[in-house]
Amino acid sequence: MDPDQLDPAHEGHVLSPDDGDYLRFERTFASPPGELWAALTDPDRTAAWGFRTGFEPRAGGVVTMSDGGAGEVLAWDEPHALEYAWEGYGGRWHVRIAIAELHEGALLTFDHVAPDPNSPDIAAGWHWHLDRLELHLAGGTPPAVDSDAHFEELQRLYAHAEG
Template sequence: MTTTQPTPRATGRREERDGTAYLVFERTFRAPIGDVWAAVTESDRLVRWIGHWAGDPSTGAVSFFMTAEAEDAPAETVHIDECDAPRRLVMRSARPDDHSEEWRWQIDLAESDGVTTLVFAQEVSDVVLAESVGPGWDYYLDRMVAAEAGADLAAIDFNDYYPVFAEHYRRELT
C-alpha cells in the first residue's frame, strides 16, 4: 500500500521569549512522551530523520553530524544548556555560516491523553536567517513525524519547502 504525504505547509510562528525573537513550531504524536523524547535525544532515533551525535552528553556537549543533508556532514559541537528529561532540552551551537554567533534551540514536550506535543523553537536574529531556517525546520520536523509513523522519508522533498516558504518566514519576522 502506498501512503501519500500531506502537502507541506509553513507552520512556524514568531514568538518573543525573554525579549528575544524565536521561530516556534509544533508537532503532535500519538505516542507517550518518553517515546518522543527518545526521537529527539537518542542518536539511533535522530539518525532516522536528521542526523546523529557522538560523545558523552553528561559533559554538556556532543558532536552532531547532520547526515540528512550529506552522509559526510562535518561535526559541529552542540552544547546542552538544560536537560530536564523527558520535558525540556535547551541547546546551542556556532552558526555554520558565522562562527561568531550561536544558534539556540529549545525543545519542550507535554503529554495529554496519549498524545505528545513537541514545541520546537529556534532563536532568530534577522529576516534572512528566518527565511532559510524556517523552511528547514518545517522540513526536518515533517521528516521526524514521518519517521515516527514509519512513513517513506524519501517522499519528503526539501524543494517543497524552500524557497516556497521563505516569504511566510519573512512576514513572520517583520
C-alpha cells in the same frame, strides 16, 4: 503527514517577547513523550530524520553534530525539556524543546532561538525536519536527502510569508 499537503497548523511563527525573537513550531504527535524524546536525543534516531546528534545527557554536557560541530546541553529534563546550542553551519545555533504529555500522545514545542529566527530558509528547514520526524515516528523512513520538492515548497511558503 502527506508531504504534498501543507498544514497551516504546522507552520512556524516568530514570537517577539522582550528578551528577543525566536521561531516556534508546535506539533502534536501520537507517540508518548518518552518515544518522542528518544527520537530527539538518540543519535541513530536523529540521523533518520535530521542530523546525527549526540548528547551527553545532562545540563553542561557536550553536544556533537555529524558535521563536526560541537556545543553544550543547556537543559536536560528527560522527557520534558531539552535546550542546546552548538557552533556549525556558519554560526551559533540554539534550540529549546519542550514536550508535554497529552491524553493520547505528546505536544512538541520547538523554539529556534539563533541564528536569525526571522530567516525564511531556517523556518523552511526546521519545518521540513519536523515533517520528517513525524514520518519517522509513524514508522516511515524519510529519504536520505538534503532537500526535496517538499522542502522547496516550504521555502516558497516562508519566503512568501516574509514578503
